[in-house]
Amino acid sequence: MPTAKELLAGRTLNNGWKVTQRVAHAAGETGGHFSTGYLVESPSGTQHFLKAIDFEAAMRDRDPARALQALTEAFNLERDILNLSKSKRMSHVVTVIEDGTETVSVPGPPPADPPQTVQYLIFELAHESLRHMVTVSKRLPMSQALSALHNIANGLRQLHGAQVAHQDMKPSNALRFPDGLFKVCDVGRASMKGRAAPHDGLPFAGERTYAPPELLYGQVDPDFVVRRLGCDAYLLGSLAAFLITGLPMTAMIAEELDPAARPAVWTGTYAGVLGQVRAAYARALDRVAGEIPADAPYRDELLTCIRQLCDPDPALRGHPLTRATLAGVGNVYDLERYVSIFDRLSYEAKIDERRKARQ
Helix, strand or coil: CCCHHHCCCCCECCCCCEEEEEECCCCCCCCCCCEEEEEEECCCCCEEEEEEEECHHHHHCCCHHHHHHHHHHHHHHHHHHHHHHHHCCCCCECCEEEEEEEEECCCCCCCCCCCEEEEEEEEECCCEEHHHHHHHHCCCCHHHHHHHHHHHHHHHHHHHHCCEECCCCCHHHEEECCCCCEEECCCCCCEECCECCHHHHCCCCCCHHHCCHHHHCCCCCCCHHHHHHHHHHHHHHHHHHHHHHCCCHHHHHHHHCCHHHCCCCCCCCHHHHHHHHHHHHHHHHHHHHHCCCCCCCCHHHHHHHHHHHCCCCCCCCCCHHHHHHHCCCCCCCCCHHHHHHHHHHHHHHHHHHHHHHHC
16 A cells, blocks of 8 residues: 555645656666655746655564664754755755655555654755666766766765765765756765664664765774764765776675675774675775776776775775864865866766777
8 A cells, every 4th residue: 555655646746836746766767765755846937856755664663663763863964954955056966846744545455554754854956876876877978977076076065064974985976967967865874973763872873885985894983083984975976986897896895705704794993804805805906996997097096086085994984185184173075185186087078088089
């Protein structure tokens, strides 16, 4: 039986927005377990994207009160982060247009259940996700991949400037808009410094396939910068690896590890397995290097960026000059240098592609 959030297609919401159709997730993309997506039309006729959420599932939990509290806190945090990014004009974070509630009656055998409340967020409409682009094209032109990394690094840096860590940066959470700009989306697993979130207690809030290795082994640093912002730095580097190989860095490390040293099996400390993880990481980097043409002008610097961002040791992760400058006084994972590097490398890749097209 459908839930309230799955029954919005064809409705005109109480604020005048028309829900035109439900949006299916593209192959390889993951959607929110408690959310459903729709295309909507504003009263002025422009198209946007609506994310609908209901809390009915919480009522079937063994502890409905706590489950409902967790869902409500998570929704409010997501809404507040989106409104914060809008007020601060974060150009590389998807913009929320409006939020609201809708009362929906769910059909069923008598006696009828009371109407349910659906919360929703309305966003600017993107063209497609980075995940969908890779699924369709198999491999993006490197100039476009580097341009995407430049935009995404910018979006993460904007969030970090507001003391927000995304924590779930993966291909499906990067959206391309009609003007070619990529923006970071889906802050449903984000953490804000100084504000508790229901998922803060998890070793890793996002999808485990992309998680930094230290968190998979249970090494959870209490420092917000190390645990949260250091996680985002790793996810950015992993995204770069994905755009080159089709696999996130974590998956490649797992494939290169001795099975006895994998997180699900290892019972010792992370320090005790770090040497093996580093060796597997070196082999994973070799795989990335093997996918980049040897004559590409951006090759060495791009590999250096990935090596720095995905370092299995959080104490060594990030740009060494940034670490030396901000150690003890700021965010040692600041992404400013990578924003500039990816921008420059995307230009170099474009020139290289044009040169090869003329040959």
